[in-house]
Structures are given as C-alpha cells and as structure tokens.
Amino acid sequence: MKSPAPSKTKKLIKEALGNGALRSAVFKATESSALSRQKIIDQIPYWEDLRDKAHLIKKDVIENLSKYLTQFERNCELNGIAVHWASDSAEAQKIILDIAKQNNVTKVVKSKSLTTEEIHLNDFLKANDIESLETDLGEYIVQLNDQIPSHLIIPAMHLSRKDIGELFAKKLGVEYTEDPAQLLLTARKILREKFLAAEMGITGVNFAFAANGSFCVVENEANAHNTLSLPPIHIAVMGLEKIIPDVSMLPYFLKLLPANATGQKSSTYVNFIGGPTGSAYGEGPEQIHIILLDNGRTKILKDPVLRESLYCIRCGACLNACPVYQQIGGHAYGWVYMGPIGSVLIPQFLGEKEGRLSPFLSSLCGACTTVCPTKINLPHHLLTLRSRIVDSGNSKFIERNAIKIWSKLGSNAKVYRLMSRIASFFQSKLFFNSPLRVPGYNKERQFPLIHSEGFRARFLKMNGDKKNG
Numbered sequence: 001m002k003s004p005a006p007s008k009t010k011k012l013i014k015e016a017l018g019n020g021a022l023r024s025a026v027f028k029a030t031e032s033s034a035l036s037r038q039k040i041i042d043q044i045p046y047w048e049d050l051r052d053k054a055h056l057i058k059k060d061v062i063e064n065l066s067k068y069l070t071q072f073e074r075n076c077e078l079n080g081i082a083v084h085w086a087s088d089s090a091e092a093q094k095i096i097l098d099i100a101k102q103n104n105v106t107k108v109v110k111s112k113s114l115t116t117e118e119i120h121l122n123d124f125l126k127a128n129d130i131e132s133l134e135t136d137l138g139e140y141i142v143q144l145n146d147q148i149p150s151h152l153i154i155p156a157m158h159l160s161r162k163d164i165g166e167l168f169a170k171k172l173g174v175e176y177t178e179d180p181a182q183l184l185l186t187a188r189k190i191l192r193e194k195f196l197a198a199e200m201g202i203t204g205v206n207f208a209f210a211a212n213g214s215f216c217v218v219e220n221e222a223n224a225h226n227t228l229s230l231p232p233i234h235i236a237v238m239g240l241e242k243i244i245p246d247v248s249m250l251p252y253f254l255k256l257l258p259a260n261a262t263g264q265k266s267s268t269y270v271n272f273i274g275g276p277t278g279s280a281y282g283e284g285p286e287q288i289h290i291i292l293l294d295n296g297r298t299k300i301l302k303d304p305v306l307r308e309s310l311y312c313i314r315c316g317a318c319l320n321a322c323p324v325y326q327q328i329g330g331h332a333y334g335w336v337y338m339g340p341i342g343s344v345l346i347p348q349f350l351g352e353k354e355g356r357l358s359p360f361l362s363s364l365c366g367a368c369t370t371v372c373p374t375k376i377n378l379p380h381h382l383l384t385l386r387s388r389i390v391d392s393g394n395s396k397f398i399e400r401n402a403i404k405i406w407s408k409l410g411s412n413a414k415v416y417r418l419m420s421r422i423a424s425f426f427q428s429k430l431f432f433n434s435p436l437r438v439p440g441y442n443k444e445r446q447f448p449l450i451h452s453e454g455f456r457a458r459f460l461k462m463n464g465d466k467k468n469g
C-alpha cells in the first residue's frame with residue numbers, strides 16, 4: 001500500500017485523535033517501550049560515553065561519506081558482492097526487477113526494512129507479478145492489513161490483539177483468537193512454507209563496514225536470518241548513511257540500538273553478510289547484491305546544518321519519547337518515517353511543499369534529543385525547517401501575513417504600545433477580561449491574556465523592583 005501524503009497530515013491527525021482504540025494502543029506501547037529502555041539504560045553507567053562515541057563516529061562518516069562508500073564498494077566487489085548505485089526509488093526498483101527477471105524470480109521474502117518501504121517495493125513487485133512477503137511478524141500483520149508500519153521498530157503498534165485476531169480470521173481463514181502464542185503459530189506456519197519456496201530474499205542493512213566490504217542485519221525473530229540465508233539470491237537495500245568505517249566500531253551501536261529500540265541488553269541475532277557461497281566466508285546465497293540508495297540523501301548531505309539527521313540509526317526511541325507521537329501514532333505523519341525524526345526527514349526527502357506541516361508536529365520539548373543515541377539535535381532541526389518553510393512561502397497565507405503585520409507593528413514602539421492598548425481595551429470591554437477569541441487559533445489553544453499595563457510599563461517596573469530589591 002502506498003503511504004498517504006504528508007500534506008494530508010491535518011486530516012490524518014483528526015482521524016487519529018478520533019480513534020480512541022488507536023490512541024490507547026499507541027500510548028500504552030510507547031509508555032512501556034520507554035520504561036523498558038530506561039530500565040536497561042540505568043544498568044549501563046557508561047551510557048552517555050556510548051552516545052558521545054556514536055555521535056563522533058556518525059559525524060566522521062557523514063563528513064567523509066564518499067571516501068567510506070568508495071572503500072566499501074571496492075571491498076564488496078573483492079568479496080563477490082555486486083554493488084549497485086540507485087539515485088532514487090525508480091532506479092532502485094528497476095535494479096531489483098532486472099535481477100528478479102534475469103533469475104526468473106516470482107516469489108520473494110523480505111525482512112523488515114524501512115529503506116524498502118521508502119521505495120514502495122512491495123507494491124512495485126506486486127504490480128510486476130512478483131509475490132513479495134514480509135516476514136517480520138509486525139510487518140506481516142501490517143502487510144495483511146494493507147497498511148504501512150506505524151512505528152520504526154514496532155510496525156503494528158497501532159493494532160490491539162483483538163484487531164490482529166480479527167485480521168487473521170478474515171484474511172487467513174483461521175479461527176478467531178486473541179492469544180498471541182496462537183497467532184504467532186499461525187503466522188510461523190505460513191511463513192516457513194514461504195521461506196522454503198522463495199527464490200529471492202530482500203533485507204535492509206543496519207550497519208555496513210567500509211574496511212572489509214561486509215554488512216550486518218540486526219533482528220530478534222530470525223526471519224532476517226532465514227531471508228538472507230535460504231533463498232539463492234539476496235538483495236540488501238541500504239541507505240548511503242548506513243556505512244561505518246569498520247567492524248571495531250559496531251559494539252557501540254550494538255549496545256545503543258537494542259537498549260533504545262526494544263529495551264534489550266542485546267539483540268537476539270546479529271547477521272553478518274560477507275559474500276556469497278564460495279567466497280572467503282563460505283556460507284550464504286549464491287548471489288548477493290547490495291543497492292546503495294541515495295533517494296535524496298546526497299542533497300541532505302550538502303546541508304551543513306540538517307545533515308546531522310543522517311546520523312539516525314532508526315532506533316525509534318524519539319517516537320516513544322514524543323508527546324505528539326504518543327497521541328497520534330505513526331500513520332498521521334503520512335510517510336514511512338514518523339515521529340520527531342520523521343518530522344525532520346519528511347520535508348528534506350519530499351520537499352518543503354509536501355512536507356510543510358511535518359516540522360510543526362512537535363511541542364519542541366526536547367525529549368527526543370535526550371534519548372537519541374547519536375545525539376541528533378532534533379528540536380533545533382525542526383526549528384530550522386519551520387523557518388525555511390515560512391521563508392520559502394510554503395506556510396499558510398493568513399499565518400504568513402499575520403506574522404508580517406505583527407513584525408511591522410512590533411518594530412515600532414509607539415504603534416506597538418497603541419495596539420497593545422487597543423487589544424487590552426477590547427479584551428476588557430468585549431470579552432470581560434477573558435482571553436481574546438481568535439478564529440482558527442482558538443481551535444487548538446487559548447490566546448494569552450493581554451496585560452492591561454503593557455509590556456514596556458511592566459518591564460520598567462520589574463527592573464525598578466530589581467534595582468530597589
């Protein structure tokens with residue numbers, strides 16, 4: 001299913017806010033994820049050092065991306081891994097389709113990968129008569145439900161057990177149950193058959209190592225392991241920013257990622273892929289292809305401020321910490337990346353017109369940054385994007401002009417004082433000293449009370465009080 005457009009986010013938020021079951025499921029899940037995370041972090045006294053180190057590694061990678069990617073490409077080729085560069089979704093889709101056609105592939109299994117969601121791979125393969133099945137349980141559920149994931153780590157976070165029981169009964173023809181163990185058994189039985197029949201496996205990449213041309217996929221369900229080891233062909237789709245210099249730096253991330261993502265000390269499986277069968281590594285599929293996807297990343301790279309958003313390792317912790325995400329879930333953001341990091345990425349990937357509302361989906365409380373393992377300054381980037389969206393004329397006409405008028409009035413002391421007095425007069429005579437009613441604005445918040453004395457008089461008085469105090 002294609003993700004809805006972020007420009008429709010207002011409508012999507014209204015729908016989410018009106019859906020009590022969704023809000024309750026998302027709130028419970030984010031709260032419990034945040035608590036599990038905290039429990040683990042409390043046991044890691046050097047947690048802040050890990051974050052500092054990860055930030056520095058990512059900074060180095062992003063500043064020297066082309067050097068590391070060239071090194072990675074060279075070493076992959078030495079290992080027998082075919083490297084393909086894709087500038088956008090269409091190119092990545094075409095590369096995958098060509099490989100599938102050359103090898104008569106009609107059945108694909110996939111493990112969870114946001115990068116493949118970004119290029120709408122399942123829809124594309126389906127349109128080309130290739131069955132593409134998600135094998136991560138949460139992803140399998142949202143695929144059955146014809147949806148995209150609503151969370152970076154917990155794709156079916158928005159659904160209750162009841163929802164999933166009803167979905168399985170309707171789509172798989174099994175008896176209704178809410179028992180997670182039974183639901184899991186049903187999915188497992190179907191997926192095992194699919195793993196054995198698949199001619200191609202597609203995964204994402206968590207970390208790739210420039211120094212030796214290998215990469216790793218981190219997971220908990222062993223579905224990625226089956227996806228990349230059972231079918232004879234493996235394609236890994238990797239965002240350019242997933243590279244790190246060498247495997248010696250992985251342990252920092254292998255501590256930070258599971259603690260932040262799922263509240264685990266370590267992930268259950270870390271799969272290392274070093275080359276096809278017959279290569280120095282000796283195991284795995286006969287063909288391995290890696291697609292290095294740009295899709296807007298090099299544009300972000302050129303931005304000296306916002307390029308920090310490429311440090312993201314998609315742990316999902318900022319979503320769980322965000323008071324806005326906790327109320328509306330992921331689908332309301334309208335794209336595959338959601339929550340605070342989604343709000344920063346959407347305008348950069350999709351443009352300031354399409355993503356004009358996304359940076360405003362934040363209270364700027366800063367909770368996201370305090371949990372981010374790579375210390376991305378998300379509120380700062382949200383503010384930068386807000387200001388760029390206003391400057392580029394993509395904000396609302398009324399808002400734009402109201403601010404222009406306000407700035408004109410505010411820069412002339414006499415006019416400002418006069419306007420304050422008029423507003424204060426209206427407030428006392430027409431609204432009986434209650435806050436002014438401002439159409440539109442009042443739908444979401446209350447207008448602040450205007451002080452009868454005015455700012456200047458109060459400021460001088462306060463200063464006088466201080467001097468006398």
Ligand code: SF4
Binds near residue numbers: 152311316374
């Ligand atoms: S921005 Fe930071 S906290 Fe949010 S998903 Fe990315 S790495 Fe995790």
